[in-house]
Amino acid sequence: MIFNPAEEHEYEAACGLLLHRFDGWAVENGIDADPFVAEAALEYRHLGTPDGRLGLWDQRHIEEFLLDWAPRTVTVLPDEEPADAPGTLRALLRYLHAVQLADPRGASLSEALAAVDGAAPRYAEAMADRSRWGLAKFWITTAAEQGADVQDEPALQDFVGRAQSGEVPYDPDVLQAIVDRQMRSSGPVRSEPQLPVALPGDDVLREQADRSPIVRQLRALAEWAGRDGRTLTGSGRLRLSDARELVERLDTGDSTDSIRTSADLPRLDLLVEWAKKARLIRVAKGRLYAVAKAQPILNDPLELWRRAFEAFGELRSPVRGGRRDRYGASVLFDEYAAYDLYDVILPDVLATLYSLPYPMPWPGLRETVRLAYRSSSLPGVLARDSADSVGREQSDADSDLRRLLGALEELGAIECHQGMAEPVFGELALSEDQDEAEVWAGMSAEDFDDVDDDLLDDPLSVDDLLDDEATRRSRRLKSELSAGPVELIRLTDLGTDSVHRRLLAEGRDAPLIGELAQAPPAGLLGVLADHYDPESARTELTAWIAANGGHPAALEQLVHAVRAMPFRTRAEAMLDVLASSLDDGELLLRSLRSDPSIAPTTLSLLARREILTPEDLTEPESLLMVAESLLQLYEATGADGLGEMLHHEGRDAEEALRAALASGHPDQHGLADLQAIADRMPRERKSHIGRLRQRGHRGNGRRGGKGRR
Structure with missing residues (x-):
């Protein structure tokens, strides 16, 4: 019930089998269901969501399919009846539960059906809103409306030619809205599967959260601000006297010698911005107030910790402590870059640490940041950088990552200690087959000095250089990991809990040990x-x-x-x-x-x-094994795949099929499907198969549905 997007043939076979059986089930139960809509629903879960779980449906999946995916992808031509997507989705959900394919971590059947009922009144309007259509649906429908036979390839190509030459009338505003929407969203990317994690109960997590220095400081800061508020300077900063008081009260460790404004206290500045982003304090009319509605959060250490963790992603500049290099930009926090690497690195670091069975060694984590920064530039430009520039960038990247990890450690999301890295990390060190971007990301300053500019103009020489550098980099990383103790980093229970909650909110699969205790x-x-x-x-x-x-x-x-x-x-x-x-x-x-x-x-x-x-x-067991093998092959390859295999294998395969049909296998639906394949074989070959089945197996098998797609 889950396939990698690259497993196209495997998914097609499974989808075809599901639709075939679903169609038969619907007919047997007197349900009017559209297999095309059911196929669109399965395709939505396979390609349109981050997790790809075909059997898991929640309210958000149901609403997104009916109000976004179906309007965008399901085409209804002018002479066709509108598809009853809500009705078909209801039937599909019932079928998944009836045949025990529903993922128990999703909505219950009653909850899912209620979600369909809630979205159904908006479905017709969404389908009629042309701005929600996809480009293919827009042009196919436009062609059909103007009389083109969209099932006729030459007629369709003629329409395309006329459209490209401007001879076809259409609504340019609608088309532009469709294009703009597609430009804004590239669609979901299938997330990497996560290993299951074990977590203690909220009571234990609450005790751990109460020991977090950041939690205590944020609570104390909000209490200090109070409901009456504290006066700020004209530039909106803490007054110096208040800043000095808070440094001592919160024990920030900032030096108050020779400071001119509170901005010169990086640790205090971080806490103030953190409390603002967490909606614990606010600024109004020149004063700093505690947020009254946040009082219940302040009284619950676990909820306060979770609020602080979620706010951490918005603390780019404060986490840096105001440091800027001489060029005015940061490797990790560059507001002038095409995209902010902080938004990439922070989730990536947390996802890397999540569910790892062993602590992550610092050298491995460090390389991910270097890769993300260096691979964002062109290799030819990078190679012509000076050794000083490359060395400075790598040093800045390491420093930025250190600051980020330091704040996470003080919050209590990660913990660090010295030790030997597990051998598996040495085995996973980047190897010779890494791609070009990874190689450039890992090159040291000395490596860049060794590169001849003329060499880079020759693509073949560049390939050789990349191969050599990949080998050197792999050896360096392996050597560093095995030379002695390194810093090891792992998520704490609190960190694991919050990353788990974030993954679920993103629609990703993040199993939690113990969550299936009440599953069927x-x-x-x-x-x-x-x-x-x-x-x-x-x-x-x-x-x-x-x-x-x-x-x-x-x-x-x-x-x-x-x-x-x-x-x-x-x-x-x-x-x-x-x-x-x-x-x-x-x-x-x-x-x-x-x-x-x-x-x-x-x-x-x-x-x-x-x-x-x-x-x-035994002989009966051998026949059952033959039948089981063919039935599994049928499920894995589909009827066409199995039929083609039987055709190519000749009489041996035909004898296997005859044996399967005469085996007495308990799967009546499966045997009916095999019989249907036998019926499509050449007439002179299938007659004996049919007679043998009638003689050797008189079960109550019947064929499934039409299998229409």
Whole structure:
């Protein structure tokens, strides 16, 4: 139920199977559903959202699909009935829950249906608003409205030619609005998967937050400002007497010797700006006040900590402490750059540290900042920089990152200590196949001095240079990581909790160990199979068993969920993660070998684990294995893919298909799909297959829906 965007064929096969089964389910239940709209909904979750989870639907997904994605991508030609997207989405959500494919971390079925009902009244208006359309939909609809046959390629090309020459009337304002919207948004980028994390309860986090120096200082600053407020200078800064008082009261460590304004106290300036961004204090009519509505936040250390963490992203200049290099710009905080690297580096640093099983060594984290800064410039320009310029930029980048990490450490979001880096980081050091931008990012000042200008004019010589530099850089980084103790950095529980909350708010997948304790059995096993590493899966499963009646009762529920799963590959993945997460997993598999409804899945898994060999199987079990293999291949490649394979393999494949149809496999829908493939084979070959199926297997199988897409 999740595919990498690059897995186009795998996604197409899974999507086709889902639509085929959904269409059949809708027909059987008397539901009028449009497979094209259902396909658009699955494509939205696959390509239009950061996480790509096909089975997870929340209110925001439902509203975005109905009010943005469908109006932008679903084309309704003038002679067609408008698509009932709300009705089809209701049916699709019901189907996902009926066949146990719904992700339990999403909305419940009743919540999801209510969200559809809430968005449905606005759907027709959104579909009619041409400014919400995509470019392709705009031109296809315009062509159809002007009489062009959009199904006829020559006619469509003729329309395109007339449009390019200005012969086609259209609304330029609408077209410009569409173009402007697309220019503003490049669409979501699929986020990297995150490992599950474990977190203590809020009571523990609250105690940790109360020990944060920043939390204490922000609270004290707001209390000092008070409801009556404190007078500021004409430039809006603290008076010197007040600034000196606060330095002592808050213990900022600033030196008050020879200061002319409070701006000369970088630590105090940071705290004041931080409190403003966190909406704890405000400026009005020349006075600094505590925000009255923030009092409940000030009384709750955890909420105050979370508020401070969220505000940290807006503290570019104060975090720097007012430092500027002689050119007036900062590597990390350059307000004159095309984009502010602070907005890139801060989330990247936090995401890098999140869910890591080991603390991150400083050299590895440092390289990410150098890469982000150096790769934003052209290699030819960089290579002609002086050694002093390169060295200064790298030093500034390191200093800026140090300041950022220092503030995060004092807040309590990260903790640092000295130690040996885990060997895995040495293995992950940049290798020879890194791209050009990474190489330029890692070159030292001496490396740039060694580059001959004439060399850079020859692309082949540049390639050789990059290969050599990649090797040198990899060796330097590995040597630094293994030479001795380095600074190791990790997120604290508080930091992990807040990054986790941020990831969820961005619509990303961020599993939390323990959150599936009340999930239905199939939902639990599906999420573990798709998103959990083995150790986390074992922990999550153990907690679920304890919360659901203990080992015997919980295990029966889990096995029943595998039995009821109508999709072969998912059933095996569920059984696999179940067996892998139990101490007696192999014993469980052996006990299920004789269970008629789950035997094919069990035999397939036992064979894949090399617990069983072909010689260990009885003849009926061999037939079940053949059927299971073909059904899984069908799910992975689609009907066309399996049919093509059978055609190319010839009689051996045909015999396998005959064996599968005569096997007595319990998946009646799957066998019906295989029979449909057999029916499309050449007539002289399929007659024997049909007779054998009638003789050897008289189940109640029936074909699924039309599979129309």
